[in-house]
Amino acid sequence: xxxxxxxxxxxxxxxxxxxxxxxxxxxxxxxxxxxxxxxxxxxxxxxxxxxxxxxxxxxxxxxxxxxxxxxxxxxxxxxxxxxxxxxxxxxxxxxxxxxxxxxxxxxxxxxxxxxxxxxxxxxxxxxxxxxxxxxxxxxxxxxxxxxxxxxxxxxxxxxxxxxxxxxxxxxxxxxxxxxxxxxxxxxxxxxxxxxxxxxxxxxxxxxxxxxxxxxxxxxxxxxxxxxxxxxxxxxxxxxxxxxxxxxxxxxxxxxxxxxxxxxxxxxxxxxxxxxxxxxxxxxxxx
Amino acid sequence: xxxxxxxxxxxxxxxxxxxxxxxxxxxxxxxxxxxxxxxxxxxxxxxxxxxxxxxxxxxxxxxxxxxxxxxxxxxxxxxxxxxxxxxxxxxxxxxxxxxxxxxxxxxxxxxxxxxxxxxxxxxxxxxxxxxxxxxxxxxxxxxxxxxxxxxxxxxxxxxxxxxxxxxxxxxxxxxxxxxxxxxxxxxxxxxxxxxxxxxxxxxxxxxxxxxxxxxxxxxxxxxxxxxxxxxxxxxxxxxxxxxxxxxxxxxxxxxxxxxxxxxxxxxxxxxxxxxxxxxxxxxxxxxxxxxxxxxxxxxxx
Numbered sequence: 336x337x338x339x340x341x342x343x344x345x346x347x348x349x350x351x352x353x354x355x356x357x358x359x360x361x362x363x364x365x366x367x368x369x370x371x372x373x374x375x376x377x378x379x380x381x382x383x384x385x386x387x388x389x390x391x392x393x394x395x396x397x398x399x400x401x402x403x404x405x406x407x408x409x410x411x412x413x414x415x416x417x418x419x420x421x422x423x424x425x426x427x428x429x430x431x432x433x434x435x436x437x438x439x440x441x442x443x444x445x446x447x448x449x450x451x452x453x454x455x456x457x458x459x460x461x462x463x464x465x466x467x468x469x470x471x472x473x474x475x476x477x478x479x480x481x482x483x484x485x486x487x488x489x490x491x492x493x494x495x496x497x498x499x500x501x502x503x504x505x506x507x508x509x510x511x512x513x514x515x516x517x518x519x520x521x522x523x524x525x526x527x528x529x530x531x532x533x534x535x536x537x538x539x540x541x542x543x544x545x546x547x548x549x550x551x552x553x554x555x556x557x558x559x560x561x562x563x564x565x566x567x568x569x570x571x572x573x574x575x576x577x578x579x580x581x582x583x584x585x586x587x588x589x590x591x592x593x594x595x596x597x598x599x600x601x602x603x604x605x606x607x608x609x610x611x612x613x614x615x616x617x618x619x620x621x
Numbered sequence: 622x623x624x625x626x627x628x629x630x631x632x633x634x635x636x637x638x639x640x641x642x643x644x645x646x647x648x649x650x651x652x653x654x655x656x657x658x659x660x661x662x663x664x665x666x667x668x669x670x671x672x673x674x675x676x677x678x679x680x681x682x683x684x685x686x687x688x689x690x691x692x693x694x695x696x697x698x699x700x701x702x703x704x705x706x707x708x709x710x711x712x713x714x715x716x717x718x719x720x721x722x723x724x725x726x727x728x729x730x731x732x733x734x735x736x737x738x739x740x741x742x743x744x745x746x747x748x749x750x751x752x753x754x755x756x757x758x759x760x761x762x763x764x765x766x767x768x769x770x771x772x773x774x775x776x777x778x779x780x781x782x783x784x785x786x787x788x789x790x791x792x793x794x795x796x797x798x799x800x801x802x803x804x805x806x807x808x809x810x811x812x813x814x815x816x817x818x819x820x821x822x823x824x825x826x827x828x829x830x831x832x833x834x835x836x837x838x839x840x841x842x843x844x845x846x847x848x849x850x851x852x853x854x855x856x857x858x859x860x861x862x863x864x865x866x867x868x869x870x871x872x873x874x875x876x877x878x879x880x881x882x883x884x885x886x887x888x889x890x891x892x893x894x895x896x897x898x899x900x901x902x903x904x905x906x907x908x909x910x911x912x913x914x915x916x917x918x919x920x921x922x
Contacts, residue, residue: 429702
């Protein structure tokens with residue numbers, strides 16, 4: 336087994352043994368149970384009030400997007416605080432010294448840690464996202480058109496933040512690395528909101544700055560992909576009418592999937608940041 | 622040659638951790654690397670293992686440049702900060718390091734049990750490392766360092782967390798490893814430890830080797846220890862004509878390199894200068910005295 340896989344397996348085992356996975360699973364079950372109960376209540380009330388099925392579907396889709404936003408925040412925080420100590424804490428405790436005195440490349444440690452955490456984060460995103468979709472579908476009858484795409488974009492957003500936190504972890508203490516990632520996530524999301532509002536008011540420089548930040552940290556762009564996967568096609572068609580520009584300022588609406596170039600850039604971005612983490616760690620005195 | 626360094630230096634920011642490390646360690650010996658805290662001992666170890674890069678100078682370990690990855694397969698290392706994954710069982714830590722070494726290292730249950738038995742952890746093999754005392758973690762680190770019968774074993778303060786029984790065990794383990802053909806680089810500030818197991822010693826301070834050689838050579842010069850009080854400082858300086866003078870604890874003076882015939886003259890000189898002689902102990906210097914003498918001389922320079 337290659338050293339990368341040895342470290343990746345060790346990382347997954349750590350997440351399981353340190354009860355991180357179990358805590359996440361417990362919180363997910365609790366969140367899904369509470370939100371599903373809430374959706375079921377809303378749907379029951381709406382049906383009693385003679386609301387049409389189409390209106391119920393629209394309402395449930397919006398609630399689902401808000402729930403997805405909560406999960407995206409949880410995923411982002413999880414990714415940031417799993418990635419941030421991945422290297423920094425091992426260096427502070429001395430665990431890394433014993434490992435790196437073995438015939439292992441420093442790059443193996445970085446990539447192995449990254450790979451192991453990607454597995455944890457992606458599995459968590461898939462399990463929590465799909466469970467929520469299935470549970471809400473069961474009580475409301477509404478299933479989003481492309482749940483796998485939504486989960487995929489949510490996971491990709493988490494991987495972006497995870498990779499950034501690992502880069503920062505090669506030079507900064509864990510708490511600082513985690514905090515920077517969370518702030519970056521928040522700023523990225525706000526930049527997306529500003530871009531939408533800027534477009535509505537035709538504020539060129541604001542749109543340019545906000546768009547640039549979206550490419551600098553692709554987390555918000557990927558979040559828009561998750562939204563698109565959860566929206567009923569009818570909502571998209573309706574909002575692309577005369578009020579389309581205004582609707583695009585809504586941070587919980589996405590008229591299209593992110594462009595292919597942006598998706599490709601996100602993959603390249605992850606590769607670049609991971610390469611920077613490897614380079615940064617390779618040059619560091621331990 | 623197992624280790625060879627030439628003018629190795631390491632600078633962290635504005636601080637010199639190592640200034641000019643020139644030394645060699647031969648195959649099959651237990652080499653003691655001695656020095657006070659902050660002398661640069663751990664920095665030297667990190668340079669030898671490739672955990673840090675030298676600012677200047679060069680060196681080789683097992684015939685390969687410092688930090689060579691393949692060479693690390695033949696090196697066992699117990700870090701000064703011996704911490705292992707607290708959520709793994711002791712057995713799993715040893716197995717993990719076996720995997721990382723690769724190259725057909727025996728990771729069978731029997732091989733792992735043998736290692737853990739050697740370091741006194743046979744009955745804790747299936748316990749979580751997180752529940753181990755510091756001493757037990759250090760024992761585990763020692764076991765990890767012995768894994769695969771490495772050609773070179775680097776031990777950085779291997780007894781810092783151990784009780785007297787543990788220290789005796791470590792001495793036994795070191796001797797056994799040498800008999801099995803390993804070379805041991807022992808980094809320590811515990812003089813008695815080094816004196817008991819090392820064949821050769823280098824004494825370092827402020828990033829420089831102050832003296833190195835076989836213990837017999839370092840300590841071989843005849844010396845006399847005199848317990849004296851009320852000796853005026855000028856008289857102490859005057860004693861330098863008999864040999865190197867070093868003041869120790871409890872009013873003991875050591876004169877190293879003194880000719881045995883001159884001992885009565887030295888005692889007479891002390892008495893003549895007004896010093897009160899309480900005891901005279903002729904013999905050779907201990908490592909502690911030699912060490913204090915060298916470190917003291919370096920500090921006054």
